[in-house]
Amino acid sequence: MQNFAKYLQNFKKTYYLTKELFLKEKLASDTIGIVPTILPEDLGSTDFKQAYCLKYAYMGGSMANEISSAEMVISMGKAGILCSYGAGGVSPKIIEKAIIDIQKELPNGPYCFNLIHSPYETAAEMNAVKLYLKYNIDIIEASAYINLTPSLVYYRASGLSRDKNGNIIIKNKVIAKVSRTKIAQRFMEPPSKKFVKKLLEEGLITQEQADLVMQVPIADSITIEADSGGHTDNRPLISIYTVIKNLRDQLHEKYNLKDKIHIGVAGGISTPHSALAAFSMGADYVVTGSINQSCIEAGTSEHVKNLLQSVLVSDVAMAPAADMFEMGVRVQVLKKGSLYAVRAQKLYDLYIRYDSINDIPKNEKLKVEKQFFGKTMEAVWQETVAFFKERDPAKLEKVGDSEKQKMALIFRWYLGLSPLWARKADKEHKSDYQIWCGPSMGAFNDWVKNTDLALAENRKVVDIAERLMVGVAVLYRENILKCFFK
Numbered sequence: 031m032q033n034f035a036k037y038l039q040n041f042k043k044t045y046y047l048t049k050e051l052f053l054k055e056k057l058a059s060d061t062i063g064i065v066p067t068i069l070p071e072d073l074g075s076t077d078f079k080q081a082y083c084l085k086y087a088y089m090g091g092s093m094a095n096e097i098s099s100a101e102m103v104i105s106m107g108k109a110g111i112l113c114s115y116g117a118g119g120v121s122p123k124i125i126e127k128a129i130i131d132i133q134k135e136l137p138n139g140p141y142c143f144n145l146i147h148s149p150y151e152t153a154a155e156m157n158a159v160k161l162y163l164k165y166n167i168d169i170i171e172a173s174a175y176i177n178l179t180p181s182l183v184y185y186r187a188s189g190l191s192r193d194k195n196g197n198i199i200i201k202n203k204v205i206a207k208v209s210r211t212k213i214a215q216r217f218m219e220p221p222s223k224k225f226v227k228k229l230l231e232e233g234l235i236t237q238e239q240a241d242l243v244m245q246v247p248i249a250d251s252i253t254i255e256a257d258s259g260g261h262t263d264n265r266p267l268i269s270i271y272t273v274i275k276n277l278r279d280q281l282h283e284k285y286n287l288k289d290k291i292h293i294g295v296a297g298g299i300s301t302p303h304s305a306l307a308a309f310s311m312g313a314d315y316v317v318t319g320s321i322n323q324s325c326i327e328a329g330t331s332e333h334v335k336n337l338l339q340s341v342l343v344s345d346v347a348m349a350p351a352a353d354m355f356e357m358g359v360r361v362q363v364l365k366k367g368s369l370y371a372v373r374a375q376k377l378y379d380l381y382i383r384y385d386s387i388n389d390i391p392k393n394e395k396l397k398v399e400k401q402f403f404g405k406t407m408e409a410v411w412q413e414t415v416a417f418f419k420e421r422d423p424a425k426l427e428k429v430g431d432s433e434k435q436k437m438a439l440i441f442r443w444y445l446g447l448s449p450l451w452a453r454k455a456d457k458e459h460k461s462d463y464q465i466w467c468g469p470s471m472g473a474f475n476d477w478v479k480n481t482d483l484a485l486a487e488n489r490k491v492v493d494i495a496e497r498l499m500v501g502v503a504v505l506y507r508e509n510i511l512k513c514f515f516k
């Protein structure tokens with residue numbers, strides 16, 4: 031009883047303790063009543079931690095354009111935390127360099143790489159898969175999928191074999207991030223026969239791999255993404271968790287699967303309370319994103335990190351996404367300190383209303399050119415043509431004479447460059463920074479206010495991960511104790 035009082039008294043303090051202090055305080059090692067110790071590494075699924083050789087059931091999610099940088103992946107990997115390199119939007123040469131750097135520092139892992147789907151960039155997806163296979167990258171975080179693709183099935187199938195007892199060995203592991211039940215289902219089943227046939231015909235996989243891939247699900251782990259930074263359907267975690275977990279259980283039975291697919295959660299995880307909620311629901315692991323962007327290791331500008339450190343929960347907004355602009359797909363961004371959300375929405379409205387840039391009323395066109403682009407639409411088009419001539423000439427051929435598609439590419443120039451302006455803190459485009467961020471950033475800032483972590487310059491990804499997990503362990507135990515000591 032006395033211990034419990036001490037426990038609660040120290041609770042607030044413990045909240046911000048580093049793991050060493052947590053252990054020194056002996057809060058972790060004292061058994062109180064019948065409630066044994068709970069350590070940060072006890073949280074989540076043991077199977078998940080073993081499958082990926084991790085210390086914690088905690089993962090750093092991919093952040094495009096190397097915001098989840100090689101440095102971030104290495105720091106987390108050295109602490110036994112899985113982090114996914116943000117390969118989206120990065121050229122194959124730079125991804126290759128990151129692979130070499132990460133493998134040198136983490137010869138035995140853990141690390142993983144993002145395989146991001148874009149319906150307009152199918153060649154880039156296949157190139158990324160080939161690169162990952164060449165370097166034996168055996169864990170990927172697959173995201174933004176609407177349907178499965180041959181590239182993804184190729185990655186999965188080419189790592190399949192049998193051991194001498196006939197058991198299926200899965201070398202290439204897939205952690206799929208989804209927010210919709212239908213897409214979750216595609217990842218939790220074997221792939222469609224048509225993809226497998228195509229891969230076989232192209233000689234990319236063997237007959238044995240073609241047979242084996244029809245006997246396993248595409249993913250080993252499913253991260254359910256709720257209201258997060260970046261691509262999100264803004265779904266409440268407490269609702270979608272139950273539905274996707276139940277679906278996992280049904281499919282496990284239907285396909286008589288050997289291993290249970292892990293279910294993790296992302297979107298809104300940034301404080302001990304939110305992570306506790308996830309683990310209490312039964313999540314096998316938690317994934318963070320927004321909070322890591324404000325850390326020292328993040329591949330973005332000091333300006334962005336300083337903006338992020340003062341964000342409130344309400345300082346975010348949904349805005350059109352660059353990669354699937356024409357389809358009306360949206361991303362969650364920071365609205366404080368940037369006009370991106372408003373301006374990108376304006377461009378989308380113009381795209382919907384008009385068939386050509388020549389149809390846009392003169393005053394509106396001038397406003398966009400002067401305030402958003404800083405140059406004429408014709409100049410942007412010339413830049414776009416030069417860019418695609420070098421990178422993807424087929425895209426220009428596809429546009430052909432379509433004025434509507436030309437307009438989309440001109441507007442996507444703004445949407446595509448705005449994250450890079452933010453990363454470089456480009457002064458010319460100060461009002462247009464596209465910074466992906468979820469409400470979790472504001473919750474984190476509130477949790478750490480009046481502590482050393484209030485300043486972005488003190489934020490390190492591993493320290494934050496450990497303090498968060500320590501906080502969960504403390505809260506978890508407090509909740510159990512509350513049941514015994516009234």
Ligand SMILES: Cc1cc2nc3c(=O)[nH]c(=O)nc-3n(C[C@H](O)[C@H](O)[C@H](O)COP(=O)(O)O)c2cc1C
Pocket residue numbers: 090091092093094095097116117118144146171172173174207255257258259260261296297298299317318319320321323465466467468469470471
């Ligand atoms: C700046 C930023 C960039 C992101 N880029 C990607 C990406 O390229 N691929 C991906 O799978 N997820 C991406 N995400 C999502 C994160 O990996 C993670 O799932 C999400 O941020 C978790 O929710 P939270 O923002 O509430 O922490 C990004 C998130 C942020 C904040």
